[in-house]
Amino acid sequence: MGKLISFEGIDGSGKSTHAARLHQRLQQEGYRAEIFREPGGTDLSEEIRTILLHYKGELDPVAELLLFSAARAQLVAQKVKPLLEQDCIVILDRFFDSTTAYQGYARKAVDPGQINEINKVASCGITPDLTYYLRLSPEAAAARLTDEKDRLEKSGVGFYKLVQQGFDKLASEESRFVIIDAEKDIKDIHQEIWEHFEKLNVQPG
Ligand code: ADP
Numbered sequence: 001m002g003k004l005i006s007f008e009g010i011d012g013s014g015k016s017t018h019a020a021r022l023h024q025r026l027q028q029e030g031y032r033a034e035i036f037r038e039p040g041g042t043d044l045s046e047e048i049r050t051i052l053l054h055y056k057g058e059l060d061p062v063a064e065l066l067l068f069s070a071a072r073a074q075l076v077a078q079k080v081k082p083l084l085e086q087d088c089i090v091i092l093d094r095f096f097d098s099t100t101a102y103q104g105y106a107r108k109a110v111d112p113g114q115i116n117e118i119n120k121v122a123s124c125g126i127t128p129d130l131t132y133y134l135r136l137s138p139e140a141a142a143a144r145l146t147d148e149k150d151r152l153e154k155s156g157v158g159f160y161k162l163v164q165q166g167f168d169k170l171a172s173e174e175s176r177f178v179i180i181d182a183e184k185d186i187k188d189i190h191q192e193i194w195e196h197f198e199k200l201n202v203q204p205g
Pocket residue numbers: 009010011012013014015016017018144145182183184185186189
């Protein structure tokens with residue numbers, strides 16, 4: 001089996017930057033590695049992403065939860081599971097912890113036990129080996145996001161504070177979580193990320 005590495009944190013915390021850097025470094029060092037973003041990573045999941053980020057009407061919280069989960073189920077079945085079976089390192093820019101924090105803790109779409117069950121079904125029981133949680137204040141993260149805001153990014157600082165509390169709770173409960181101070185310099189953060197990856201003791205090839 002390969003290794004599954006996820007990046008989590010609020011919008012603007014630096015996940016995409018560091019997921020891409022880790023992917024590039026792994027390839028340079030001779031590892032077989034693939035990277036996907038959530039929601040997304042397959043044709044169907046990207047179509048669902050467009051709905052989730054840009055739907056103009058009122059999206060019911062349970063419908064939102066199930067759409068994120070549907071996008072994930074397709075990605076896991078079509079890409080993540082087969083690649084792990086081929087001993088590949090799979091990097092995910094978000095995974096089911098985002099659902100726990102956003103749809104569970106912040107949106108309260110359903111109760112926590114139900115979120116856990118839905119997450120298990122959507123991810124086919126696959127759990128990350130390592131989860132980098134890039135932790136940054138919602139105010140600092142908002143200041144980094146200069147592009148036009150998508151549907152979720154319009155939710156405001158109060159919503160992101162709840163999301164962050166959700167991630168903090170997960171980080172305190174799950175040993176696979178590594179908390180990264182996302183205020184730091186990009187280069188220093190990458191170095192820290194690399195040092196944690198090395199502890200997994202995976203050989204290139
Ligand atoms: P996310 O994927 O979590 O939304 P991004 O990686 O897209 O975050 O980063 C959001 C913005 O912040 C980008 O413009 C990126 O270049 C910048 N950025 C990322 N990490 C840092 C950092 N450590 N310090 C300053 N700016 C950063």
